[in-house]
Amino acid sequence: MNGDWLLRGPDGRLCVYLPSGDAVQCRAELGPGGPWEAPRRVGGEQRLHPGVSLGQGVDGYTHLVAWRPTARGESGLVHSTHFRPRLAPLDWEPLGHPDQKGDRTGTPAVAVDAQGRAHVFVRNAGGGLSMRAQKQKGGWGPWRDLKGRALHGTCVAVAGRDGRIEAYVAAPGELLYWRQEQPGTKFTLVEKVAAAARPDTLRALDTSAERTTLFFTDDSGTLCAWRPGGDPVPVVAAAGPGPLAAVRCAIDGHDCTLFAQRAASGRVAFAAYPSEEETAGAWWTESGPQLPADAEVALALDEAGRVTAAAQSPATARLWLARRKEEPGLALAAWQSV
Structure with missing residues (x-):
């Protein structure tokens, strides 16, 4: 999964x-606070390759992108939109291939601008970054080569609060950053910075009205933060090797960035610090049951603005959730299997 997979819909x-074999399933609350409906297949009966990427716009609509097999040794990208949790997502529509044809070139990333247009980023066969975006009046624009070389790992994309889309990706010994100068304009490779980032640990988040922050784990196992225009700074040792979840939330009246990650112990670890104040430091606290080795963690804010944490295991098809208690601090209620 690339992007937030626990999301709050417009309702x-x-x-x-x-993920579920050659498909993606969705589950929604029957009402705010639960209970939950049974899983439903996304996008019809079309077979997919493992892995899906997600992005959500300010309208609450979720955009999903995945690879599907098209011919022997070849694949193409497909896109679906999910307007409301209780509605069925649209059928998958083809997006083509960044190199016209070929096999999978990398995990895509999705971000949605203030006008609701999805932007899909993926590495191309030449090792650079390609992008295709929805048009304002429907349909999709052409694939565009944004350049770059020797890119590896998973690209991440994020919509800043000023409406611009930004993308980050790793290359050997460095991180690269693309952005639009104005919403709806072309993308420019703005900056590179020296960093020994583990390729599939990138996570981007809008941390203020003006800036986004890239979080990544470096080769020493340290979770670092980078905002373009500065240098990466360490935050805390990573809790474990799994993907990082992050959300911006209010804790006791303070604007904070909250992390969650499957710890080496198998439980979910949480750490928080004042947004963009990395020098304040952060400390992990573990919670919940021991999870399977393939478990991933996600964070979101529910209808009441409460932090909600989820963990899912593709191998066991199990889902666990916990919500923040109505008390000071970051105490969570007991985890529940749903």
Whole structure:
């Protein structure tokens, strides 16, 4: 999964997206706070390759992108939109291939601008970054080569609060950053910075009205933060090797960035610090049951603005959730299997 897979829809209900063999399934709350409906297949009966990427716009609509097999040794990207958690997502529509044809070139990333247009980023066969975006009046624009070389790992994309889309990706010994100068304009490779980032640990988040922050784990196992225009700074040792979840939330009246990650112990670890104040430091606290080795963690805010944590295991098809208690601090209620 690339991107947030626990999301709040425009009706306030939470929805999760789960890999399931050659498909993606979604589950939604029947009402804010639960209970949850049974899993439903996304996008019809079309077979997919493992892995799906997700992005959500300010309208609450979720955009999903995945690879599907098209011919022997070849694949193409497909896109679906999910307007509301209790509605069925649209059928998958083809997006083509960044190199016209060929096999999978990398995990895509999705971000949605203030006008609701999805932007899909993926590495191309030449090792650079390609992008295709929805048009304002429907349909899709052409694939565009944004350049770059020797890119590896998973690209991440994020919509800043000023409406611009930004993308980050790793290359050997460095991180690269693309952005639009104005919403709806072309993308420019703005900056590179020296960093020994583990390729598939990138996570981007809008941390203020003006800036986004890239979080990544470096080769020493340290979770670092980078905002373009500065240098990466360490935050805390990573809790474990799994993907990082992050959300911006209010804790006791303070604007904070909250992390969650499957710890080496198998439980979910949480750490928080004042947004963009990395020098304040952060400390992990573990919670919940011991999870399977393939478990991934996600964070979201529910209809009441409460932090909600989820963990899912593709191998066991199990889903666990916990919500923040109505008390000071970051105490969570007991985890529940749903």
